[in-house]
Amino acid sequence: MIQSGLPNGTTLSASEQHGLDLLVDLARVVQVMRPSSNVVKLEVTGARKRAVSVGECVARGWFIEAADGVVRIDRNALDVVCDIAGASKEQASTKRDRFGRIPSMQSPLAATGKERQAVISRAAMRLRYAVIESAGDRPVRFVAPWPNGHRWAAAVTHDLDVVSYWPLFSALRVAELARKRELARATRVLAAACNAIGGSPVREGVQFILREEQKHGVRSTWFVLCGTPSFSSWRQGDLTYLPESAQAREIFADIGLHDGEIGLHGSFETLNRGDAFVEQRGRLANLAHGPIAGVRQHFLRLHPATTPTHMAAAGFAYDSSQGFPDRNGFRLGVADVVPTWNASDQRATGFDEIPFCWMDRSLSKYGGIEDPAEWIDDAEALAAECRRVEGLWVGVWHPNLVPALGFPGAPEAFSALLSSLSEGSPYFGTLADILAWRSSRRSVRVRSVGADDVIEAELPVATPHEVVLEDGNGVACPTRWL
Numbered sequence: 001m002i003q004s005g006l007p008n009g010t011t012l013s014a015s016e017q018h019g020l021d022l023l024v025d026l027a028r029v030v031q032v033m034r035p036s037s038n039v040v041k042l043e044v045t046g047a048r049k050r051a052v053s054v055g056e057c058v059a060r061g062w063f064i065e066a067a068d069g070v071v072r073i074d075r076n077a078l079d080v081v082c083d084i085a086g087a088s089k090e091q092a093s094t095k096r097d098r099f100g101r102i103p104s105m106q107s108p109l110a111a112t113g114k115e116r117q118a119v120i121s122r123a124a125m126r127l128r129y130a131v132i133e134s135a136g137d138r139p140v141r142f143v144a145p146w147p148n149g150h151r152w153a154a155a156v157t158h159d160l161d162v163v164s165y166w167p168l169f170s171a172l173r174v175a176e177l178a179r180k181r182e183l184a185r186a187t188r189v190l191a192a193a194c195n196a197i198g199g200s201p202v203r204e205g206v207q208f209i210l211r212e213e214q215k216h217g218v219r220s221t222w223f224v225l226c227g228t229p230s231f232s233s234w235r236q237g238d239l240t241y242l243p244e245s246a247q248a249r250e251i252f253a254d255i256g257l258h259d260g261e262i263g264l265h266g267s268f269e270t271l272n273r274g275d276a277f278v279e280q281r282g283r284l285a286n287l288a289h290g291p292i293a294g295v296r297q298h299f300l301r302l303h304p305a306t307t308p309t310h311m312a313a314a315g316f317a318y319d320s321s322q323g324f325p326d327r328n329g330f331r332l333g334v335a336d337v338v339p340t341w342n343a344s345d346q347r348a349t350g351f352d353e354i355p356f357c358w359m360d361r362s363l364s365k366y367g368g369i370e371d372p373a374e375w376i377d378d379a380e381a382l383a384a385e386c387r388r389v390e391g392l393w394v395g396v397w398h399p400n401l402v403p404a405l406g407f408p409g410a411p412e413a414f415s416a417l418l419s420s421l422s423e424g425s426p427y428f429g430t431l432a433d434i435l436a437w438r439s440s441r442r443s444v445r446v447r448s449v450g451a452d453d454v455i456e457a458e459l460p461v462a463t464p465h466e467v468v469l470e471d472g473n474g475v476a477c478p479t480r481w482l
């Protein structure tokens with residue numbers, strides 16, 4: 001438990017406060033509501049404003065220092081937290097790639113080669129250890145990270161880019177493989193495609209994924225396109241199917257049968273016209289027979305300065321577009337759920353981001369690596385980092401990665417990925433489940449320490465799971481919930 005304080009006469013800027021709130025939430029440290037002498041104090045220091053780099057923060061342990069009963073953190077490090085996890089630095093960028101996206105190298109982590117580490121989640125771990133170190137005899141409590149005793153979490157997500165006219169996608173992929181001189185693979189694709197003529201390899205691919213997930217108790221999240229395709233949208237790789245078509249409806253029903261979550265895959269139009277989110281979300285709610293909580297942009301076309309605000313206004317609860325299209329890693333430096341930040345208004349938007357750190361095609365499309373087994377090695381390396389920080393791994397697997405559409409060996413690789421994740425025993429949830437848990441976990445506050453040393457705590461945001469407070473060794477402690 002901690003209580004935050006500032007030296008007399010100091011106030012934090014909004015971005016510093018946001019950085020501090022983020023760290024405290026990610027560290028799982030419970031805050032006390034009433035001042036008490038028996039609690040570790042968190043003090044923000046550093047009267048002087050100076051620009052510090054992320055490299056300096058990492059090298060200097062994020063300027064977090066433990067003393068007797070006090071943890072001190074330099075305010076300048078808090079701005080770096082907001083720059084990265086709040087995407088402030090990227091919001092200031094005017095550079096765009098050919099799809100209108102902010103190029104990966106505009107991310108402070110990719111620019112310094114640190115995107116493979118969840119640096120902000122690690123900073124929060126450093127804060128947690130500092131609280132333990134400074135506590136002495138004072139009671140410390142942390143919220144257990146994930147439901148049902150799990151020490152990390154994993155979410156498997158899918159972007160449904162292809163439903164109809166699958167042979168066209170096979171042809172495009174064969175052309176891509178020929179360009180890359182992957183002739184043996186191209187031959188295997190042609191054979192698989194010929195075999196599939198008259199069948200529905202896309203739906204069979206979806207059903208295969210759902211069956212494999214069921215074996216491991218995984219419920220997944222599916223982002224589906226919900227606009228009307230045209231010749232021009234087809235040519236650009238934007239909308240390629242009608243969500244009201246019989247084929248698409250069958251797939252939605254398959255997902256529903258497996259308790260999957262359906263979210264919107266925002267089409268190109270949504271980037272420049274916020275009302276398109278409202279229309280597409282409403283249209284999808286009719287097809288999915290319920291409200292739509294989540295969104296991920298097709299081609300990851302998101303501007304952190306404006307898009308989250310449009311998404312929130314359309315009624316979404318979270319976005320999951322923050323990741324790199326051309327490499328795998330932690331774009332926001334977190335393996336977790338974070339509130340989004342609006343840099344021009346200098347305020348939190350009240351809308352959450354659930355970043356992903358791994359996508360199937362990143363290595364194939366941009367790294368020239370066509371062996372699906374190597375994609376899985378990369379997924380496992382990032383899952384290890386998520387486990388290390390007791391965080392969340394979010395991966396994107398495209399259901400059109402089947403042999404007939406150009407990806408021999410991919411379904412086997414997907415099965416291997418699920419087995420490997422399962423072995424680490426994460427909490428598997430849909431993104432809506434994970435968001436609900438994190439909102440609840442974030443709301444825990446300690447009111448007081450009872451005479452019998454039992455902590456009295458409040459949980460304003462309810463959850464169906466049991467919330468556990470633990471000590472510095474991760475041992476559950478008795479708690480009176482008020």
Ligand SMILES: [Zn+2]
Pocket residue numbers: 159160161265297298299
């Ligand atoms: Zn897509």
